[in-house]
Amino acid sequence: MTQDGDLDAIVRQRIRGLRAARGWSLDELASRCYLSPSTLSRIETGHRRIALDQLTPIARALGTTLDQLVESVDDDDVVIRPHRDEARGRTTWLLSREAGPGGVTVAKMRVTRPAPAELRVHPGRDWFTVLSGTVMLRLGERTILVGTGEAAEFSTMVPHSFGAHDGPAELLCILDPEGQRTHLA
Incomplete structure (x- = not known):
C-alpha cells in the first residue's frame, strides 16, 4: 500500500x-x-x-x-527517544512535547558526571526529584546531596550546578523556559 x-x-x-x-x-x-x-x-x-x-x-x-x-x-508522536549529550554527561527524555502552563517543560535526565565546578545563574526556578542514585546540588556556597525519593526546588538566581554523586543518577525535572535553555540546550 x-x-x-x-x-x-x-x-x-x-x-x-x-x-x-x-x-x-x-x-x-x-x-x-x-x-x-x-x-x-x-x-x-x-x-x-x-x-x-x-x-x-x-x-x-x-x-x-x-x-x-x-x-x-x-x-515519533508516541515514543520519546533519549537525547544523549556525552560532553555534559547527560541523557535527556523530553516528556512534555509542548510547554505546559507557565511555559514549563517536564524532562527525565540521567546524569553520569559530577556537578561542574562552574556555577551558573538564570532567571526562574528549577524543581527535580531523584528517581535513582544521588544528585549533588551545588547551590551557592552549599553542597547538598539529594537522594532517591527526595526532591529539590530552588531559585536559579542562586549560582548552581548539579551532577551525579557516586555513580549515575536519574531525575525528573520541571523546568521553566530559562531552565530549558540552560539545562536542555
Whole structure:
C-alpha cells in the first residue's frame, strides 16, 4: 500500500471509530455533516476517495479537527527517544512535547558526571526529584546531596550546578523556559 493509501485507511478507520464511539449510525453522521449515507458509507469502506471538502464537515460533526483526523501515524508522536549529550554527561527524555502552563517543560535526565565546578545563574526556578542514585546540588556556597525519593526546588538566581554523586543518577525535572535553555540546550 502506498503512503497515501496508508493515510487514507487510517483516516477512514478514525472516522468509523469516532462515529461508533458516539453510537451514531451512518444516517446520523451523514445528517450532521450534510453528506448522503451512501457517500459516507463508501468513504468509510474505501470505495470512494476522501475529498478535502468532505473531510472538514465530517471532522466538525465528529467534534474533532482536520489535523487530528490526518495526523501522523509514525511512532515519533508516541515514543520519546533519549537525547544523549556525552560532553555534559547527560541523557535527556523530553516528556512534555509542548510547554505546559507557565511555559514549563517536564524532562527525565540521567546524569553520569559530577556537578561542574562552574556555577551558573538564570532567571526562574528549577524543581527535580531523584528517581535513582544521588544528585549533588551545588547551590551557592552549599553542597547538598539529594537522594532517591527526595526532591529539590530552588531559585536559579542562586549560582548552581548539579551532577551525579557516586555513580549515575536519574531525575525528573520541571523546568521553566530559562531552565530549558540552560539545562536542555
